[in-house]
Amino acid sequence: MRKLLVLGAGTAGTMAVNKLRPRLDAAQWSITIVDQDDVHHYQPGYLFIPFGIYQPHEVTKPRHRFIPDGVDLVLGTIERVVPEDNKVLLADGRELGYDFLVIASGTSPRPDQTPGMADDMGGNVHEFYTLEGATRLAEKLKTWEGGKLVVQLTEMPIKCPVAPLEFTFLADAFFTEQGMRDRVEITYVTPLEGAFTKPVASRHLGGMLEERKIQLEPDFMVESVDAEARKLVSFDEREVPYDLLVTIPINMGADFVARSGLGDDLNYVPVDKETLLSTAYDNIFAVGDASNIPASKAGSVAHFAMDLFPDNFLRHVQGLPMTEKFDGHANCFIESGHGKGLLIDFNYDTEPLPGKYPLPGVGPFSLLKETELNHWGKLMFRWMYWNLLLPGKELPLPALMSMAGKQVEELS
Amino acid sequence: MPVTTMNGHEVHVDDEGFLTQYDEWTEELAKTLAANIGIDLTDRHWEIIRFLRADYAKQGETATTRRVDTVGGFPTKEQFQLFPKKPAKKMAYIAGLPKPHGCV
Numbered sequence: 001m002r003k004l005l006v007l008g009a010g011t012a013g014t015m016a017v018n019k020l021r022p023r024l025d026a027a028q029w030s031i032t033i034v035d036q037d038d039v040h041h042y043q044p045g046y047l048f049i050p051f052g053i054y055q056p057h058e059v060t061k062p063r064h065r066f067i068p069d070g071v072d073l074v075l076g077t078i079e080r081v082v083p084e085d086n087k088v089l090l091a092d093g094r095e096l097g098y099d100f101l102v103i104a105s106g107t108s109p110r111p112d113q114t115p116g117m118a119d120d121m122g123g124n125v126h127e128f129y130t131l132e133g134a135t136r137l138a139e140k141l142k143t144w145e146g147g148k149l150v151v152q153l154t155e156m157p158i159k160c161p162v163a164p165l166e167f168t169f170l171a172d173a174f175f176t177e178q179g180m181r182d183r184v185e186i187t188y189v190t191p192l193e194g195a196f197t198k199p200v201a202s203r204h205l206g207g208m209l210e211e212r213k214i215q216l217e218p219d220f221m222v223e224s225v226d227a228e229a230r231k232l233v234s235f236d237e238r239e240v241p242y243d244l245l246v247t248i249p250i251n252m253g254a255d256f257v258a259r260s261g262l263g264d265d266l267n268y269v270p271v272d273k274e275t276l277l278s279t280a281y282d283n284i285f286a287v288g289d290a291s292n293i294p295a296s297k298a299g300s301v302a303h304f305a306m307d308l309f310p311d312n313f314l315r316h317v318q319g320l321p322m323t324e325k326f327d328g329h330a331n332c333f334i335e336s337g338h339g340k341g342l343l344i345d346f347n348y349d350t351e352p353l354p355g356k357y358p359l360p361g362v363g364p365f366s367l368l369k370e371t372e373l374n375h376w377g378k379l380m381f382r383w384m385y386w387n388l389l390l391p392g393k394e395l396p397l398p399a400l401m402s403m404a405g406k407q408v409e410e411l412s
Numbered sequence: 413m414p415v416t417t418m419n420g421h422e423v424h425v426d427d428e429g430f431l432t433q434y435d436e437w438t439e440e441l442a443k444t445l446a447a448n449i450g451i452d453l454t455d456r457h458w459e460i461i462r463f464l465r466a467d468y469a470k471q472g473e474t475a476t477t478r479r480v481d482t483v484g485g486f487p488t489k490e491q492f493q494l495f496p497k498k499p500a501k502k503m504a505y506i507a508g509l510p511k512p513h514g515c516v
Contacts, residue, residue, distance in 0.1 A: 155478065193498075219497055221492070223489065235488050235489050235492040236492045236496060236497060265478060265482050266478070294473075
């Protein structure tokens with residue numbers, strides 16, 4: 001009996017077992033998946049909680065409902081992996097052996113990594129990258145009377161890199177609808193040179209900040225948060241004062257990855273970016289946000305990668321070369337407020353460009369352009385996530401990115 | 413890829429002027445690149461640049477400011493003092509390495 005062990009029953013890990021179980025002979029393969037609790041979070045939903053658009057109970061379901069028959073779900077805290085012995089130790093002393101290991105333990109916000117950031121968390125400092133944080137922020141916004149709102153991105157890479165901008169657009173719309181936009185000064189603080197990483201999207205999105213009278217503070221690498229004086233301080237000694245800080249803390253992979261000697265300086269597992277096989281061990285893969293591939297940390301990357309992963313895995317365990325090559329494909333809806341949204345589609349080499357998706361010239365979705373349909377696409381996606389994506393069903397979208405339907409703009 | 417002439421040698425650069433061929437870089441060239449962006453190279457600058465070159469040779473990608481701090485041992489604060497405003501970009505430019513990818 002060969003053993004496949006998956007660490008993490010989030011988006012990527014759950015998809016992995018759903019796709020692999022039917023294709024691995026039950027008489028020859030056991031599959032076990034480990035997580036610390038039985039609550040699966042629909043993380044894209046966190047964004048809507050601070051504004052009362054979603055309620056906290058709408059974004060969670062029990063994990064075990066999405067784990068297929070023939071897969072053991074083990075609840076426990078992972079202490080570390082011992083790759084030399086092909087085993088995983090749990091904090092309570094249990095040991096799990098494996099022939100092949102898939103690390104799918106994701107990434108998490110770590111406010112403790114920036115001096116002062118955690119001091120006033122829940123007071124005048126908030127975050128929305130956890131359900132708890134997003135729920136607290138919803139409470140705060142119900143009674144906040146206005147002042148300086150600063151949305152601040154600490155360091156790339158972060159999970160869902162468009163979410164900080166979406167939060168900012170939704171905040172602008174929220175305060176406008178509350179009739180208090182004139183009492184709120186919004187500043188977007190980022191370590192990047194502009195609103196976003198890549199030039200064409202950065203220009204479009206930067207223009208959207210300007211239209212909404214949102215100040216942009218680029219190239220701001222935060223050194224500390226002074227919770228007492230309510231200001232952000234950068235390494236080059238600039239200061240940004242706030243009344244309400246919504247921070248996106250640095251994101252890091254799971255601590256057990258570091259304890260196991262499997263991580264880079266942010267606890268991400270170094271892998272081959274086309275096959276997701278560990279560069280250190282021939283029987284360890286890392287999928288989803290847990291790996292160091294130079295792509296977005298996003299469910300959509302996990303999804304497109306997972307379309308190719310099972311074929312590669314099945315070949316690899318038979319000693320055959322892996323033939324599918326992941327290109328870093330991702331697409332994301334970007335909420336822009338007032339019932340509209342944008343969509344971007346890109347990969348390792350191609351930045352987000354305007355056009356139509358998925359059908360060239362037809363859409364129905366428009367790339368890098370605000371439309372109502374994009375907003376509905378985003379809302380519909382929650383249903384698709386629970387009912388199609390996690391169970392590993394086919395979505396009618398190609399895994400690899402296509403240039404068809406995209407307009408290549410000249411950069412000025 | 414555009415080709416430009418620096419110090420009498422033809423070198424390959426991208427559209428922002430970053431060298432694209434690891435082996436076309438020389439210490440002489442680094443001085444010219446540094447001068448282009450108004451930086452006078454001290455011993456400490458050189459230590460960082462040598463770390464970046466060696467790290468790139470091993471890792472195949474340009475170290476981030478975090479890595480220059482945690483692995484190289486050069487505090488982020490000091491990187492900002494030596495390469496003002498945009499240390500990651502300026503260090504890569506002078507060291508003849510690709511801009512560290514700001515992951516999308």
